[in-house]
Amino acid sequence: MRKTADLVARGERLLTPNYAPAPVIFDRGEGAYLIDLEGKRYLDFTAGIAVCALGHAHPKLAEAIADQARQMLHISNLYFSAPEIELAERLTALSFADRVFFANSGAEANEAALKIARRYQQVVKGTTRHQFICAERSFHGRTWAAISATGQPKYHEGFGPLVPGFVHVPYNDAAAIEAAINEETCAVFLEPLQGEGGLIEPEPGYLKAVRDLCDAHGLLLIFDEIQTGLGRTGPLFAYEHEGVTPDIMTLAKGLGGGVPIGAMLCTDAVAEGFKPGVHASTFGGNPLACRAGVEVLKVLEAEAILDNVQRVGAYLKAALLKGVGQVPGVIGARGRGLLQGWVVEAGIDRAAVRREALSRGLLLTQAGADTLRLSPPLNIGVSHVDEALEILSAAITAVYEEANHVQA
């Protein structure tokens, strides 16, 4: 306990105060569990916020990373590397895309997407198109352009003026996009399921209608699959649910299984927007990160993990629906695959639920204004779902009873 308290106190003193970490120090992970310095085990339904697709300390991923570290960590983008090429080959074979730009995070991948879209419209097409139509309640990261694209005012506070050229319309409203299009519109930029916004699913036909509008008006369609990609919602990419392909897609989170990496994927036509020198990243395409990405894709296939997401995701959906109206304060269930959660009424203090769940050995996050989000490793079993929902139900009940002065 002393060691934990000491580390927490030092962390609170030394790190900039833009986070509010829980007073716990994790020491190691094993599959779906994290273990703290005192040896207490926690079922991890956060997975590093939808990052640790293979869980913690997957032996194949650990070995690939160690092997690459022994061989070569970094060479810069002045040279190709085999892991970078292999990862690009796999990603393009598995998606609509022909080409890949590697970055180090989601926000950076989005920066690349926005930059290549403007270059395509302005340099390749010779227009002045520069405006992006984005969605309200979207989340695209924390760089300046990414917060400007993000449709949630709380992420803008104190950062003005924002980058110009972004307009926001309600999600799931193709008519609003149509009304916002003008001669200066460059692209439509959407998440194919809004993660941070509260697990908001696209209504049937919405993404197809947006694709048709983009085609009719000469706009690019950009999908941010940073949270939904790599099998998180079932198929490898969430756009597959709708059978609608974008011109540009961004990935990060699950791609490296925990090693930082981002990627911007696009068609050959869009890639003409870049030429040597116009965009770059020192670490982008780093052999270590790309080797991790290759291994994640190999393990997803070898261990049939996408089938597991379908199966366990369906089980989770049924279990969440069963809890609606039964667990106090739970009024709905949202999401797909292993990115789902309970919607709770306004009186439920979600931060208190998370604290209570932590003390009972479960980690989870919240999303949007009303959602408790579950984003476990993609290779969990149904017994993990049972364990998580039992703890979560008890935690919500405890918080509800405390708030309503109910005698337990």
Ligand SMILES: Cc1ncc(COP(=O)(O)O)c(C=O)c1O
């Ligand atoms: C949809 C989406 N886009 C972008 C980001 C930003 O990614 P990063 O934090 O790696 O910059 C996130 C992170 O939560 C996200 O969910």
